[in-house]
Amino acid sequence: MVEKGIGAAVPRKEDHRFITGRGRYTDDINLPGQTHAVFVRSPHAHARIRSIAKEGALAVPGVIAVFTGADAQADGLGGLICGWMVKSKDGSDMKAAPHPVLAVDRVRYVGDPVAVVIAETLQQARDGAEALEIDYEELPAVAAVDAAHDGPLVHDEVPNNLIYDWELGDAAAVDEAFARAARVVTQEHIQNRLVPNALEPRAAIGVYDTGTEEFTLYLTSQNPHVHRLVMSAFVAVAPEHKLRVVAPDVGGGFGSKIFIYNEECVVTWASRKIGGRPVKWREERSEAFLCDAHGRDHVTKAELALDEDGNFLALRVTTKANLGAYMSTFSSAVPTYLYATLLAGQYKTPAIHANVKAYYTNTTPVDAYRGAGRPEASFLLETLIDKAARELGMDPAELRRKNFIPKDAFPYQTPVALTYDTGDYEATLDRALELADYEGFPARKAEAAKRGKLRGIGLSCYIEACGIAPSQVAISLGAGVGLWESARIRCTHTGKVQVLTGAHSHGQGHETTFSQLVAERLGVPYEDVEVIHGDTASTPIGMGTYGSRSLAVGGEAIMKACDKIIAKGAKIAAHLLEASEADIEFEAGVYRVKGTDKQKTIQEVIFTAYVPASYPEGVEPGMDESAFFDPPNFTYPAGTYVCEVEVDPDTGTVAIEKFVAVDDFGRVINPMVVEGQVHGGLAQGIGQALLEGAVYDETGQLLTGSYMDYCMPRADDLPSFEVHTSPGTPTATNSMGVKGCGEAGAIGAPAAVINALTDAIGQRVEMPATPERIWRAVRASAMPQAAE
Amino acid sequence: MYNFTYHRPRTLAEVAQLLSANEDAKLLAGGQTFIPTLKQRLAQPSDLVDLSGIAELKGIREEGGGLTIGATTTHAEVAGSELVRRLLPALADLAESIGDPQVRNLGTLGGSISNNDPAADYPAGLVGLGATVRTSKREIGAEDFFTGMFETALEEDEIVTAVHFPKPEKAAYAKFPNPASRYAIVGVFVARTGGGVRVAVTGAAPCVFRATELENALAADFSPAALDGVSVPADGLNEDIHASAEYRAHLVKVMAKRAVAAAG
């Protein structure tokens, strides 16, 4: 093994610059002649725009321009799109209403951008925004998904606000199984709406070069190439080859920076309109609450049919998903293909049917947020199974064990479209139970009871599909793009290696992990590898970083490009060593003639490629190879989380006493990076379970629009996590055996926490399980009659 | 923010002069409440008079067996003071429970009570201890000082200079923080003094108040058990997305019991 190669807990390369304040984020970039943009946003959830009077704003000192939706339309600017076509069960297309970059005639959520004011300074732009007169006629609004079907229409052309009525699975088989079931367990629950809250707010600087007629956009993006594609092909800001998108250091995304938003389109377009001066925008935190796509927001009914022995016979799910006022970039796929396809979980349930209705409401658009569909599926299944265990009087771990897909059943075709390739669910369960001292729990519960505390333990055996996707599968299911990744390995004269990737790192540590991969495969020192990402001008086209795909898909593209380098090097080495190519073997950075001590290092071979004094015939000079990778399948990370909580019955406060995570991520490249990803995911999952929840009032005003009311998890809300990644079952979907680890924590944690809480207090409460909800449940359990 | 003229006077006389000369002048202490208000353009003062340069508003000293704390003393200074720990540990605990380290290092006693946020902690401490607010014009008893939600007895050009806290026999503060903001959903300050038992409640209602039912019960028997039979009415208590009035009423009692237990 190479030092700092695969498996080594190398400290992250990028941390030096981040920790010393030397990171370079979009807002750190200031260009000569730069102007500042402020967006004027709707204060109403739903209103008709009667008129906009620009004069007052234009008269403000320093204001350069004011643009409205009408200006954008007149200039031929298109609208934003949802890039995944989901069809209703009757075969009809989803109803994607127009989404102009600046509202035209109607505003549909609080925060909907109506105009942009551009000025010499930010203060002047704010003054101008305040002076802009917009006359609104308020309209009735609908915020809750449950009220959407019969609510006021968000888009006149979409009856009942129903975007699609979609299904997956065999309804008849499910009905048949329910008819013969010994027992049916039913649960209705809410998936609370979450605000993504990346540390760095979104920002964009658009620049039009009047000389070259090229646009450059500096942007907080998780996928600069996808931004460029959509902004050119659909919004028509610029032809694709005339638009360069640069995503420099990006301070977190969690999905929210995947999407193509109004603001980046507008500032890029506006720079041309004002003669090429750069236009800079950076959102306020309060804008982030209103405008960055939210996550989750489902209302679900789930039913599990079991036979008398506790075997799962069938699962029936109906979900209403709130997609907000417009369909964001990937919104349609999240409550469908990223959700219902995961409803088999780790179990061999033979029949599953899901019906999902997606609705427009007068709220912030909803799209992928860490986990995206999979947390919703995992929560549903894992809390429902716990309910079944309680009703059957069975141990929740044993009920799961009984229904697991056995380890010799892989590849396993689920009834909801996926083929799991590897896994050993019982092994992860056993390890987690042992680490959590599951056996010793009753004693701890009794001890807590002596102190007047209610102690509970809960499990969650999650599965997810990562590394989206095999392009053909995704496209056949409605994706508008392929989902491969690409990489380029460029070696230099001195034997250094540049890795150019189309993925983007915004907290994942790619610079470190990808360097380790290359160091391992090429046998060069880790320090000699540089990872370049984020600029469409220099990196190969890639589909971006989300869905825990960068390593499993993008990493494999890097491996393939490395293999091409090695293969080309073998020809050169054979020539230099005067041997036949077939006799050359490569290991740990050295080409050797088999069975001899004749050898050349990879650095010598690379040098020869650039200074070809003596060189094989027909071989091109240089060492610079590209590769694409389109995986044959998703990867399926899975694991068991065990959470132990203690509730103070007097106040309803809950403390997480212990949290054990055993994740099967396949092979682990950098255990420290993986642990960090799991920690962050667990914090978000615990946040969803106990703390976070976006609340709208009936008029569509967001009541949780700042940290005064929206509760993010803090260090003192969390225990010291116990995180383990063995036993792991490497996947064969890529040559590294890796599965992806970025979202697992957020997927598996909510159910573990809620199950522990339910175990403690005897009744499930909706998320976020706030102290008052818990206190009410405790009180209801203590007064059985009153609870009925 | 809108533009304003910034002043950093050295004496109270200069402050008075600045306030009378500029009708829209406002005082700035730690800025923890006021600067966010300015940033959101919710206030448009012509002048900002920063109190941080005035020596006579600072500091903590023993006076008449109790404590006198200058208006610009930060929460962190109160929490970390040996003197406060010795004479009035409950007040040090209260200051320690405010916000986070950044807020405690800048936020001040005078700013907190002048603002009189219904969920702020100090109002409970002042009313619970029967403190006296000293201003540039007069002395005001704590109960008369806090007049309503974000309202105090302060006149336009009146400045809080210090607060005097008498020393109780026993006291403690118990706070149930809002998980998001960490302000008090309910905070109860309990003190046993020569003049009787005082129970002051913050967070639960639009303004700090004394819970007379609890005071009466504790006057007879200063123990947590004495509160068992007592119930706190929910009428008039705050109701929001974080807590209903009913839950707040319940928490008042629970926090009061905890404060009594902690007071020993």
Ligand SMILES: Cc1cc2nc3c(=O)[nH]c(=O)nc-3n(C[C@H](O)[C@H](O)[C@H](O)COP(=O)(O)OP(=O)(O)OC[C@H]3O[C@@H](n4cnc5c(N)ncnc54)[C@H](O)[C@@H]3O)c2cc1C
């Ligand atoms: C994140 C956060 C968390 C917080 N958590 C808590 C908490 O848990 N508990 C809590 O109690 N508070 C909390 N606070 C508020 C904090 O305690 C502030 O310090 C307090 O609200 C105001 O004090 P200040 O010194 O910052 O005053 P400023 O913000 O400077 O001023 C506030 C107001 O008081 C006026 N003023 C200031 N000084 C005087 C004076 N001497 N005389 C007359 N008027 C004056 C100002 O003109 C202004 O109107 C929190 C604040 C933040 C930002």
